[in-house]
Amino acid sequence: MAHVSRNDAFVEFERVQKSYDGENLVVKDLNLTLPKGEFLTMLGPSGSGKTTCLMMLAGFETATHGDIRLDGVSINHIPPHKRGIGMVFQNYALFPHMTIAENLSFPLEVRNIGKSDREEKVKRALDMVEMGAFGGRRPSQLSGGQQQRIALARALVFEPELVLMDEPLGALDKQLREKMQFEITRLAHNLGITTVYVTHDQTEALTMSDRVAVFNDGRIQQLAPPTELYESPVNSFVAQFIGENNTLEGTVAEVNGNRALVKLDDGEVIDCKPVNVSKPGERTRVSIRPERVEYNKDRMQEGVHTLQAEVLEFIYMGDIFRTRLRVAGNDEFIIKTRNAPDQVRLEPGQQIDIGWMPEDCHALDA
């Protein structure tokens, strides 16, 4: 990997810092490289610095320190309108005094593209988002989902190589959101556009992205493809933030290669995979996904440690069962099981033994 091709570094953040007040850093030492055609999601809680990064890339904020490069060229001092980046805003920002067609035509007009060319491109963009019949309407006459499509079409109509999206689906209802998630990814991949997508919704991040950058406290905590993010969180923040998680606290008793024994606070010992613990005596937070917890003895691996658990609550959710347990003093321990014909339904008050594959149990920082 010594050689970095031009394509691998289409968008680059190098040691970027941002401060609004001169006292606190909102973005701390950000390094990020984005190859052409990638769909990258910046995911994080509000205030984590992800939107600021997007705004710096768009040119609406300037980096306090560091360099942002687009296709190898530093864009720190290039005004937004010369960056040629398409952007979709949270509230769509469709110009209310213009028709849909005029909205789409706007970026072409300011680029002095001829009238017939404009009309052609606008038509194609509208067709692309299946809104061909709505050109003459005003934004206020459209539904939220339709406006979303138009905003997308407008950001793409001048054929930018990079598109930024700032929580574009936040205002839509669940069903529409899922549909749009699919459409946006489809469009981005079909057109081969590089996309930077900001959201605080982890499902969105996981389903849409090639890679996800998890932001917290002004830093990227983990930058990885969704699978890796989910399966192998590098620290307890990522583990907590991505998907549902059970945590148990304890002390590392033994580390042996990629196996570790953790002594939980109530004295029980479990098998884990050490992620960022290295030596015995360290405090650790153990993280297990609810769907990886097993209570059917037949399916458990030979010789793994099991824990005693008491069923507190059983919730029928259709496709899955969700069961709340008391495990090692933790009353919020959740397990999820598929609703299969042979699945055992647990009853509150029942005492069971639970266990898991050691590699599904991550010993993370405390």
Place this chain on the structure above:
Amino acid sequence: MKIKTALLASALTTAAAVAQAQEVTVMSWGGAYTKSQVEAYHKPFTAETGIKIVSVDADNPATPIKAQVEAGNVTIDVADVEFSDAVRLCDEGLLEEIDVSILPAAPDGTPAEDDFIEGALQDCAVANIVWSTVFAYNTENVSSAPASIADFFDTTKIPGKRGLRKSAKATLEMALMADGVPAAEVYDILDTEEGVDRAFAVLDKIKDDIVWWEAGAQPPQLLADGEVVMSTAYNGRIFNAAVAESQPLEVVWDGQILDFDLFVVPKGAPNKEAALDFIAYSTDTQRLADQASWISYGPARKSSGSLVGLFSDGKTEMAPHMPTAEANLGNALVNNFEFWVDKDTELNERFNAWLAN
């Protein structure tokens, strides 16, 4: 705004008067002038009769009368108005008639009809003072002291801004007198088209140097601020600023225009009887003389003249400050109300047109 508050105040007090009945609302011009009336008329009248006087002020007390009488909601019992307004309002039937016989005779027995200066008694009005429009200057700002009305209109001789009342009345007469027309001929000449042209020609020469004023309190202020070096003004206002407030102001009596202020009772005044009592009381020989010690306006009765004494500061002799003093009447014009009621519209239209050009 002032009128509105005054009307409100008087409306309230009239409502109260229904219960008491012994109250008279007198509307006057405000400032030092109202004060002189309060001291010389209101206070002694209340002391003597127990009838309370409610004093309210207006920029021109004639203005609310027409509105009040036409609306049938009269709150003023007595108003102090200018001659032309008194005559016009009387002609329009907006005023009560005042019987001369209610006015007391002079101390020497001369009946009121003979004691008042000619023209001071009208069908609906009794004059209380003779005032005049004069011009005054700020001694600290003029290059040389003006002596005649001609100097007022001569900006080469004495450069600087001039203050003039924004009205055709008095302005046109003074312009003609400055142009050498003797006082006795002013109205005859002004009655002709050429005469009016002549007056405006005089005004044209200083048009760019004129600051127009509307309220009587403005000229002393303009003179004191140095905004103008000379201004026409009501003589009493200048006297007050000069003597009571020690401003460096001096009056030039040449070309002064004498005028009456008269008491009238609006038709349908709520306390008509008490109002007439007040007028009879206030215009007796002593009261008119008393008023002259508060402000430099001349009494409308001949018999009061000899009783005029010192100003209320106790040292200024009032007699030489009276418009009616012999020395001040050298070149004086008596305002011709008949001329103005006839020509008011035409000359003010022309005046406004001239202003707007």
Place this chain on the structure above:
Amino acid sequence: MSDATLSQATAVNEPSAGLTTADGKPLKQALLRAQSHARRRAFLLVAPLLAFILLTFVMPIGQMLHRSVHNEGFTWHEDVTTGHRTPIMTNLSQWFDDNPLGTEPDEAAFAALAADLVVLREVKAAGQAGTRINYERSGSRSMFTKAARRANKLEAPYKEALLELDEDWVDPSLWRVMRDASSSYTANFYLAALDRTKDADGKVTQVNENRQVYVKLFKRTLFLSIIITLLTLILAYPIAHLLATLPLGKSNLLMILVLLPFWTSLLVRTTSWMVLLQSQGVVNDALVGMGLLGDENRLEMMYNQMGTLIAMTHILLPFMVLPLYSVMRPINPSYVRAARSLGATSWTAFRRIYFPQTVPGIGAGALLVFILAVGYYITPALVGGADGQLISNLIAFHMQKSLNWSLAAALAALLLGGILILYWLYDRLVGIDNLKLG
């Protein structure tokens, strides 16, 4: 079931009858009945306001419009204490009815006039009648008062008797004015308000050039008001934008500063401008003190058009800021960002995206400021000098000094008409539903 089918059947057979309720009554009627109670309550709630508006707005304006075409000075006399009304000039009016315009007044006319003068004397209406004639023919008033005083002594031949009193009694223009005035309704005040009059033959002509003032002042009022509106717009736009974009805490403070003038009396504000701007005032003193200006070359910013412009722009500024602010506040900054990201320069983004969205505020503010400016009179009266006077000052003059209320009403009605035309134009060009006051 059968009922339902029946009503459906009727609905199908007679589509014009409309739908019916379950018990067969027309749906529309039922709906009306159901809503009538709510409607009555709603009406009762607005009734006080309606009465208030009728009493304080519609009626005075109606009265004003009526007064501008109606003057009874030469037709009726009313004793204000008793309220008793007497017709006056009845004989003359009869003669005018019998003889068309252009008839030389004969002895019968003068006899009628003499008879009427007797009535004038009896009811003390000579001044009133004379004043009415004097509005249109200067110098007539004293003719009436003098003649009425001697009315009892007038004897036939009346023409000679009256001519002996004043030779102007044969003046044809006097007779033309009397003819017009003998009807209570006249459009002559509107003619006067447009610097026009009728000559002896009843033909409309311009008044003498040196008396033409109203049209000029209407034009000046229009011109100054437009300038003031533009000035307030230019000044208010950035302030309103700042207000709209600052964080709420700071913008509230700034808003208080903008509104501060509202809490001070108009007179106080106007006089403070006088203190500041007069030739010996603060601004001039400061300029002279700094040596930027010689003591003899002090700027004249007061008692002229400049004074009116400065003071009125300041006084009316908040009326422009507020509508603009209320329109700008909800404009999301992402519109401009979107435009910039789409490739627009900041100027293009402002011109094509931000500005069009503020147009309703501009329209409302401009209309508000313009209408207020057109009617302002205290400020121009105090600081305007001679060439800063507006038409409202002459309306005030006729209301307060000349007491020619009919002319004042005619001037005011023309002003009102002008504003209504503007309003109509605005509606046609921008659309009144695009007006946003706050």
